[in-house]
Every structure is written in structure tokens, then in C-alpha cells.
Amino acid sequence: MLDVAILGLLMDRDHHGYEIRSQLRERLGDSESVSFGSIYPALARLERHGLVEAVAPAAPRSPAISTGSLAGERASLRTLRTSAGLGRRSRKVYRITERGRQEFHALLADPTTVDDGRTFSLRVALARYLTPALRVRLLERRRQDLLERLAEVRQGADNPDLDAYARSVMSHAAHSVELDLEWIDDLLSIERSDSETFAQEAK
Amino acid sequence: MLDVAILGLLMDRDHHGYEIRSQLRERLGDSESVSFGSIYPALARLERHGLVEAVAPAAPRSPAISTGSLAGERASLRTLRTSAGLGRRSRKVYRITERGRQEFHALLADPTTVDDGRTFSLRVALARYLTPALRVRLLERRRQDLLERLAEVRQGADNPDLDAYARSVMSHAAHSVELDLEWIDDLLSIERSDSETFAQEAK
DNA sequence: ACGTCGATATATCGAAGTGATATGATGAAA
DNA sequence: TTTCATCATATCACTTCGATATATCGACGT
Incomplete structure (x- = not known):
């Protein structure tokens, strides 16, 4: 990294x-x-x-x-x-x-390394060095990981075994992941509209 | 940790x-x-x-x-x-x-160790083992750190030297820190209303 | 009945990262 | 003029990571 x-x-x-x-x-x-x-x-x-x-x-x-x-x-x-x-x-x-x-x-x-929050941000910050196709792949891979994580933390937020503090951590983690997902979806829609523009120009 | x-x-x-x-x-x-x-x-x-x-x-x-x-x-x-x-x-x-x-x-x-996101969440998840006063201190310490970080990333988000991807990372970091701050403020207001309830009961 | 897959479980190793500390130069402020 | 903050490299002990090895069990298909 x-x-x-x-x-x-x-x-x-x-x-x-x-x-x-x-x-x-x-x-x-x-x-x-x-x-x-x-x-x-x-x-x-x-x-x-x-x-x-x-x-x-x-x-x-x-x-x-x-x-x-x-x-x-x-x-x-x-x-x-x-x-x-x-x-x-x-x-x-x-x-x-x-x-x-x-x-x-x-x-x-490299698609074999799994991104955590830190390496993913790093990769996005350097995304201009990637091809559009690789950028989309990077974003979609992370998107999948976050969806899985979201399911986990939502479960934790509802788990009555946990005390209020632990549940609060889980619930905040869920909101944080949701924000990350919105960000990624934004980036993805930009990538797609860029490639459209490109396609139209080529026409 | x-x-x-x-x-x-x-x-x-x-x-x-x-x-x-x-x-x-x-x-x-x-x-x-x-x-x-x-x-x-x-x-x-x-x-x-x-x-x-x-x-x-x-x-x-x-x-x-x-x-x-x-x-x-x-x-x-x-x-x-x-x-x-x-x-x-x-x-x-x-x-x-x-x-x-x-x-x-x-x-x-321990107040000497500086919390990053991970250790802070860990401490909050275990906050029931802290006294109310120590909980407030933990939250306020982190709040200060995040305010400083927020200023940094906001500057990065506006930095025209950076390309769109790097600026996007900065701007998302800012939103993420803002969300963290809201969380902390929530937790702080809960701590304060709890201690009020406590004071009223004692009355 | 057979194989093998996925989850459970402990352990170890080299490589990489952390936090503290040492060293020292420079510019600015007291 | 001393002293403080910032700039700059370096090293050390300890911790953590990622990969790999080993082994058991339940479930599933054939």
C-alpha cells in the first residue's frame, strides 16, 4: 500500500x-x-x-x-x-x-488485493492513472464489499445482546458505510456519463 | 489497542x-x-x-x-x-x-494515547466500563481531533492543484468527518441528558 | 460409501508498520 | 542570545499482517 x-x-x-x-x-x-x-x-x-x-x-x-x-x-x-x-x-x-x-x-x-477504506481511498486518489474500465472495476468491487459490510453492521445495530454504546457504534458504522456507498455511486455515475459523452463524440 | x-x-x-x-x-x-x-x-x-x-x-x-x-x-x-x-x-x-x-x-x-477512528470506536463500544466523566472526556478529545482534521480535508477539497479524483477523496473525507462529528455530538448530548436525569432524581 | 468443500480452530514465519527516540540544522520569536 | 518550532533523516524494539500449515467436523452431492 x-x-x-x-x-x-x-x-x-x-x-x-x-x-x-x-x-x-x-x-x-x-x-x-x-x-x-x-x-x-x-x-x-x-x-x-x-x-x-x-x-x-x-x-x-x-x-x-x-x-x-x-x-x-x-x-x-x-x-x-x-x-x-x-x-x-x-x-x-x-x-x-x-x-x-x-x-x-x-x-x-492489481485486482487480487482486497481494499480496505484506506487503500481504496488511495486508489481513487490516484484513479487518473487507471483506464476508465479499471476505474469502474475498482469502484464496483468496493461497492460489493461495502454492501456485505452494511448487512453485518445493520445486524449489529439491532442486536439486543449489545449495550447502547456498542449498538451506537454499529449504527454509526452503518451510516458511515451508507455514505461511502453514495460516494461510490456518484463516482460510478460520473464514469458512465463520461463514457457516454465519449461515445457521442465518437458518433 | x-x-x-x-x-x-x-x-x-x-x-x-x-x-x-x-x-x-x-x-x-x-x-x-x-x-x-x-x-x-x-x-x-x-x-x-x-x-x-x-x-x-x-x-x-x-x-x-x-x-x-x-x-x-x-x-x-x-x-x-x-x-x-x-x-x-x-x-x-x-x-x-x-x-x-x-x-x-x-x-x-488512558488519556495519553491518541485515538484514530478504530481505537475510538473500540473505546465507545466499551464505554459502559467508563465513568460518565471519562466518557465525556473521551468524546470531547476526539471531537477536537476531528475538527482539526475537518479543516485539513476541506482545504484539500478546494485545492485546485488536485485532480477531480483526489479532490473527490478529500471532499468525501470531509463529509465522513462531518458524520462522525454529528455522531459524537449525539453521544455527548445523551451523556448530558443522562446526568441531568440523574441530578433530578437526586433532588 | 466416498470425496471434498466450507467452517472451525490453533500456530508460526517473514515482511512490514508503529511509536519512541536520537541527531542535527535553520529561522523566528522572546 | 537562548530557546522554541519546524524541517529532515535514521534506527530500534515491538506489534501486526498476510500467507501458509495442520487438523477436525458437518454437510452435500454422486
Whole structure:
């Protein structure tokens, strides 16, 4: 899951570890922040597998300071640290590789992994990288799972064995799943109207 | 988190590992099932710490078959397996200890741990074991967290840098948090009206 | 009577994630 | 000028996950 998230962010542009954490919340809507204890090992892992690569510390806003040699890079690193706005501790910036892009598409579309709320939201947030057909499949798969879950929690909400608090949890879970279902149905109807528009244009 | 959940279930009655998993979903509303790979180690850990203890395989529905000796227990185990309804592989039933009860209350009320959606729901499902004051504190703490989260996701929903899918995720997250807040406000108003009733009765 | 499927049940293993902690630089405020 | 908040990487012990192995029983079809 984290792999897809990181690769997805890197599809857009290069990032360093610390930034990935905030982007995960801001762009991919991750509610419970992923800890640094998973991000840095994940980045190391992805690099080991050749899916991402460390970029030589990029030139700061002010262009053309260093252009390549090892000594030059070291100098630019020092420059980077003290130069306007971009200081802080030296960043390790990562770029996605071609193999990384392939793996990203494969992971994102993989139908064998069952989505929980978190991975599903992640996938939707990255849905522009899926084909329309794969998007619909993703949404309909989740829809089925939620319908099953809805039946479960509704039963719990009516279970007289449970005390008022437990029943309240169940009943709120039911409302929450209902809201999720409405969302998915909205997304599905958008997908369908988009494909209609497409069909009409082709006509 | 899993510790509180297991202890909470054992407060009610004895359970074996397999059963705990289903009860977690049915009684405590846990959406993403906890795997056996965490339940059995957790049970072993709790036993090591003296918070739970393994019970001699309980007598089946039909009462009074064995009453104590080692030989008797072994016999009852065999009986258990082949007797009506309760067969299957031999179960390992756990009971909560006195120290376990103390620890349960401490963990449930612990204000230092920050609740995510899962642990919060768990705590509410077990809220009957909290005092009214601790219940209100739990609810208000979560309310604050959600208000902050709401501001974040609303910003994301309006962020023109994001594509329609990512914005949709953010906007749905906002609606979801709003629903959570309504739930919490309901629970809070119930707590308050309960304490009023209580005050009036005392009068 | 036979096989085999699905549910019940415990257990273990490697890989991944968490939460805490260490380290240190920088900019802003007190 | 010290000190505080934020930025940034890293590691550690412990917990959790997902897959897999093992085994028993009831039900179902053939």
C-alpha cells in the first residue's frame, strides 16, 4: 500500500521522504499519517528494487550553481543548505524509474488485493492513472464489499445482546458505510456519463 | 489497542482465540478484521503478563461431566471434541484475571494515547466500563481531533492543484468527518441528558 | 460409501508498520 | 542570545499482517 502511495506521488514529481509524509495527507487524503519509521525503510526498499533512485541534490531556486562533478555536487550541497529558502538538513530526493512506473501501474490495477477504506481511498486518489474500465472495476468491487459490510453492521445495530454504546457504534458504522456507498455511486455515475459523452463524440 | 479489545471481550465472558476475532467484528464493530497472526501472539503475551489465564476446557452444554482432576480434565477434553455441538479442534479458552481487569480499566481510560477512528470506536463500544466523566472526556478529545482534521480535508477539497479524483477523496473525507462529528455530538448530548436525569432524581 | 468443500480452530514465519527516540540544522520569536 | 518550532533523516524494539500449515467436523452431492 505504502509503495503505491509513494510511487504515485513520485509519478507527479520528485520528492524527499519528509515531504512524502505531508503529501500523503494533503494530496492522497491519508487520515492516519504514516510514520517515518515506515517511509524511510520503504524508500530504501524501493531503491533496492530499482523502482526509485536518489537524485543528486537539485539546484536551488537560483539556477546554475553546480553542473556535475563530484566536487561540484558537494559544493552545491553546502550551497543548498545555506542558500535562500531551501536550507535545512540535506534532503534525499527520489525520482521514479521506468521500472517504477511499470510497477506502479501494476500495483494500482492489481485486482487480487482486497481494499480496505484506506487503500481504496488511495486508489481513487490516484484513479487518473487507471483506464476508465479499471476505474469502474475498482469502484464496483468496493461497492460489493461495502454492501456485505452494511448487512453485518445493520445486524449489529439491532442486536439486543449489545449495550447502547456498542449498538451506537454499529449504527454509526452503518451510516458511515451508507455514505461511502453514495460516494461510490456518484463516482460510478460520473464514469458512465463520461463514457457516454465519449461515445457521442465518437458518433 | 488489540489488548484492550481482547480484555474488553473477556470482561463479559471467557473466549477462545478464534471466537475473539468474530466477536471483534460483531460486538466491537471492528471493520478491518484483525488477523490470527496478531490474536494468538497477543493472547500469549497477555497470559505471560498475567492479565489472562487459560481455562481448563469448560464442561459442554450438558452439565457436570468432569470436576477437576487432571485425568478428569483430559477426559472432558475428549468428551468436548466429540460431544454435541461443541466439537472441532480443541479450543484454548481464556479468562481475564483480576490484574487483567485493572489493566483493562487503565488502558481504556488512558488519556495519553491518541485515538484514530478504530481505537475510538473500540473505546465507545466499551464505554459502559467508563465513568460518565471519562466518557465525556473521551468524546470531547476526539471531537477536537476531528475538527482539526475537518479543516485539513476541506482545504484539500478546494485545492485546485488536485485532480477531480483526489479532490473527490478529500471532499468525501470531509463529509465522513462531518458524520462522525454529528455522531459524537449525539453521544455527548445523551451523556448530558443522562446526568441531568440523574441530578433530578437526586433532588 | 466416498470425496471434498466450507467452517472451525490453533500456530508460526517473514515482511512490514508503529511509536519512541536520537541527531542535527535553520529561522523566528522572546 | 537562548530557546522554541519546524524541517529532515535514521534506527530500534515491538506489534501486526498476510500467507501458509495442520487438523477436525458437518454437510452435500454422486
